[in-house]
Amino acid sequence: MLNQISYFQKELADLVYRHTHMEGYQPTQIPCLGLSRYSTAHYSSLAGPSRGLYNPSLCIVVQGSKDIILGGERLKGGPSNYIVSSIDLPIIFEAMESSPEVPNLYCKIEFTPSLILELLSAEEFKVTGKRTSKRGVNVAELDVSMLDAVVRLVRLLDKPADIPFLAPLFTKEILYKTLQGDYGDSLRRIVTDGSPTIHIRNTIQHMTNNFQNPFRIEDLADVAKMSIPSFHRHFKEVTAMSPIQFQKQLRLQEARRLILSGSMNVADASFHVGYESHTQFSREYSRTFGFPPREDVKRLKLINDASVDI
Structure with a gap:
C-alpha cells in the first residue's frame, strides 16, 4: 500500500510540475482543476472580499x-493529507520549506x-465516513x-481531447470519495435543507459583500x-471565530492585498x-500578521520576489 501511495505521489508531482509553467496558482483546461507551484516560502489567502460565492473544494x-491558519488555529497539511474546504473563510496558507529544486506543489479540485x-x-x-466536523476547513488522511482518482484526472491534461468526456466522471468519483471520507459531512451540510451550515454560509457571503460596513449582531442573526x-x-x-473577528480578518486581508499589489498605500487601504x-489598523495588522504593514509588505516581497498570491 505504501509503495502504491509513493508511486502515485511521484507521478502526481511530476504531472503538476510539468503543467505549472510559472509561480503561483494556475487554472487548467479542466474547469474544476487548478494547480500551484511555489519555489520559495510563501503566504497566500484563500478568501478575499472581492471574490464571489466560493465553491467547496479539495486540495492535495x-x-x-501547507499550514492553514484559521482564526487562532493552525492546521498542518503534508503529502499524506488532503484539505477539505466547504465554506469561503478568511484563511491564510503558509509554506515555509520550499526551494527551486523541491518546490511546493498543490492540486485543487472544486x-x-x-x-x-x-x-x-x-x-x-x-x-460511511466516521469523523464529523462543523468547521469550514479540515485536514484528512489521504489514501x-x-x-489514484486524482492522478487519473490530472493525467487528462496530457490528453485534452479526453477532457470533456472523462473529466466529469473522474471529478464525480473524487467527490464521492470525499463525501465518503473523513469530514465528508462538512460538504453534505452545505446542501442539506435546514442545516445551520447553510444559514451560516449565507451570512458569511453577506458579510463578505459588505465587509467595509459596520454591522449589528441582531442583523446578522436575522440573515x-x-x-x-x-x-x-x-x-x-463553522469559522473558529466570532463575527467581529471574522470581519476583522476580511478587512485586514483585503488591506494587505491592496498594499502589496501597489493599488493603495497603507493609509488609503486602511x-x-x-x-x-x-x-x-496598524495595531491590529501587527497583531494578526506579526509585523507592521510597511515592514510586512517589504518582507513578503523579499520572500516571494514580488509574486505573492494574496
Missing part, C-alpha cells in the same frame, strides 16, 4: 507542506453544490484510492434566521476597508 498537498446534491440524492448513496445565542454558537463552530483610525 502534492509536495512540500465541486459545485449542484454536483454534491446530485450524488447525495442518489438512492444508492450510503454514508491510495483517492490519490442566518437564528436567535442571537444560536447564531454565535454556530458561527464559531480607510478603504473600513478603518477610521490608522493607529488601530
